Amino acid sequence: MTLADSQIHDLAFKVLDAFQIEIPSWGFANTGTRFGKFVQAAAANTLEEKFSDAAEVNRLTGATPTLALHVLWDLPGGLKDVPEVRALERRYGIRSGSINPNLFQDQEYKFGSLCNPSPAVREQALQHVLDSIEMARALGSRDISLWLADGSNYPGTQSMRRRIGWLEDALRAAHGHLAPNQRLLIEYKPFEPAFYHTDIADWGMSSHLARHAGPQACVLVDTGHHYLAQNIEQIVAWLLHTRLLGGFHFNDRRYADDDLTMGSIDPYQIFRIFHEIHSAVRDGLKLNLAYMIDQSHNLKGKIEAMVQTVMAAQELYLRAALVDRTRLAELQQACDLVAAEELFRGAFWRDVRPVARAWREARGLPADPLQALRDGGYVERIARERGSRGQTVNTYA
Ligand code: PSV
Ligand code: MN
Numbered sequence: 001m002t003l004a005d006s007q008i009h010d011l012a013f014k015v016l017d018a019f020q021i022e023i024p025s026w027g028f029a030n031t032g033t034r035f036g037k038f039v040q041a042a043a044a045n046t047l048e049e050k051f052s053d054a055a056e057v058n059r060l061t062g063a064t065p066t067l068a069l070h071v072l073w074d075l076p077g078g079l080k081d082v083p084e085v086r087a088l089e090r091r092y093g094i095r096s097g098s099i100n101p102n103l104f105q106d107q108e109y110k111f112g113s114l115c116n117p118s119p120a121v122r123e124q125a126l127q128h129v130l131d132s133i134e135m136a137r138a139l140g141s142r143d144i145s146l147w148l149a150d151g152s153n154y155p156g157t158q159s160m161r162r163r164i165g166w167l168e169d170a171l172r173a174a175h176g177h178l179a180p181n182q183r184l185l186i187e188y189k190p191f192e193p194a195f196y197h198t199d200i201a202d203w204g205m206s207s208h209l210a211r212h213a214g215p216q217a218c219v220l221v222d223t224g225h226h227y228l229a230q231n232i233e234q235i236v237a238w239l240l241h242t243r244l245l246g247g248f249h250f251n252d253r254r255y256a257d258d259d260l261t262m263g264s265i266d267p268y269q270i271f272r273i274f275h276e277i278h279s280a281v282r283d284g285l286k287l288n289l290a291y292m293i294d295q296s297h298n299l300k301g302k303i304e305a306m307v308q309t310v311m312a313a314q315e316l317y318l319r320a321a322l323v324d325r326t327r328l329a330e331l332q333q334a335c336d337l338v339a340a341e342e343l344f345r346g347a348f349w350r351d352v353r354p355v356a357r358a359w360r361e362a363r364g365l366p367a368d369p370l371q372a373l374r375d376g377g378y379v380e381r382i383a384r385e386r387g388s389r390g391q392t393v394n395t396y397a
Pocket of ligand 2: 147187222249294
């Protein structure tokens with residue numbers, strides 16, 4: 001670590017001023033596992049309650065001005081719901097963020113959506129994507145985040161190759177409907193809910209589909225959507241190099257797509273990802289990345305978990321920003337392995353919480369957002385109000 005303390009203060013303020021991360025509406029709703037749901041009295045049952053919770057997270061952290069919306073869960077009436085969402089945006093000072101089509105919940109999608117062998121089902125799925133693009137446009141949302149559950153469970157039961165062609169056609173058609181400022185983010189996932197093959201299983205498949213769809217399509221990296229040994233920061237480096245990286249769904253995992261708190265299992269992994277991004281920026285790449293959280297907590301308090309996640313994201317982003325990249329480049333060039341590694345992990349081990357605290361105070365935010373949440377009484381109040389009305393549960397998240 002070669003940056004002087006005075007440099008760190010200024011850099012940290014600049015970095016934290018610029019860092020924003022989107023939170024998901026489904027992170028405030030009751031969810032669970034296929035074995036059971038543990039409902040929380042404070043969970044959000046309506047879109048208004050999700051906006052209200054998002055506003056509370058933003059009030060405490062100052063870093064989450066947008067809320068990702070999942071179409072069927074949040075906009076079941078389609079375009080008709082847009083005026084209501086607009087009113088909620090104004091009331092709570094939170095903008096709609098990425099729009100997430102839902103191609104996995106309806107019975108028709110049992111054998112796939114955009115890759116279903118039935119032309120009628122493929123058409124229905126494409127229409128849903130086009131409607132979602134339309135909703136995003138009406139809400140002023142730039143990104144449509146597309147995740148497909150499509151795949152198969154048994155060898156020989158589907159033509160993987162034919163399904164690639166159907167997917168190419170659909171995504172190109174969807175791309176044709178984007179407004180000039182909109183983007184199609186194509187998410188990949190190796191397995192679940194399909195357990196033999198998944199149609200978009202990795203970043204190579206997403207990259208190919210994005211290139212084929214058109215210049216406004218890019219790749220969405222969900223940190224939970226990799227096999228355990230995969231080097232995610234190398235994938236990020238490739239996507240940066242090929243200009244195909246659109247954004248992230250952040251979460252952590254120990255086994256598969258566990259949706260645990262970002263950085264709770266392997267904070268060094270997130271640090272390494274952020275390092276790749278900071279170094280790309282330093283090398284002059286013009287990036288437009290959507291940082292999003294994709295977590296829905298079943299056991300932790302939902303708002304508390306979200307605030308904790310935002311703080312973890314800020315700290316790891318900042319720690320990665322503190323790598324002295326000029327010196328690191330020299331050490332890399334000289335193949336001075338130990339010195340390079342010590343410099344790198346020195347930044348990782350730096351405790352940035354005091355400077356983050358100073359930044360929060362300087363920006364009129366609570367120095368300790370988690371304590372402020374506990375002291376503020378918001379969760380107790382909504383638990384009383386919402387708990388007495390009975391709870392709803394998302395079918396999947
Ligand atoms: C799928 O596992 C996923 O990561 C997609 O982004 C979905 O939209 C989201 O989770 C729903 O929870
Ligand atoms: Mn995701």
